[in-house]
Amino acid sequence: MTQDQKAVATGALSGIVFIAASVWVLHTLLPVPVANDAGDKLAYAAQWIVLAAVPFFAMIVAVGNARFLSEAIDPTLHKESQRMEVDGRVADNTTQQLLLFAMGSMGLAVTLSASQLPIIGAAAITFVIVRIGFWIGYRIRSVHRAFGFAGTAYLNLSIIAAALWRSLT
Secondary structure (H helix, E strand, O other), X not given: OOHHHHHHHHHHHHHHHHHHHHHHHHHHHOOOOOOOOHHHHHHHHHHXXXXXXXXXXXXXXXXXXXXXXXXXXXXXXXXXXXXXXXHHHHHHHHHHHHHHHHHHHHHHHOOOOHHHOHHHHHHHHHHHHHHHHHHHHHHHOHHHHHHHHXXXXXXXXXXXXXXXXXXXX
């Protein structure tokens, strides 16, 4: 393995361990909502999905402000700085991850009991943390995005797999 591959593997493993610990701890700390039906459960998930969207909005603002303040104001000229290019890639990937998170969270929420719903809130808080980790890591050096990328990808995989499993059993 190259040094970069070792850095990615270490970062990815750290991200996976972090999301598992974070969701487990946070779901025990969040209050149990009153949720009597599927509509209540979807409303609960929707409130947390809004929180998960906050880093994405910050990324859009960062790209927009950087464009406004530079020659890259016209994107057809391809005058983006490396930082702007990274921020754009982070925003693109966050769009994809946020879509998966939103769909998975809604799908899982309707299968959970009210006492289990704090898992959705815990996952949303964790999503925000690992997305910020992805952004910071990518800005430092592209291989350092692995913590946030793997953390988000495996969080989404877990949510979607749980939603499918619970729906089919």
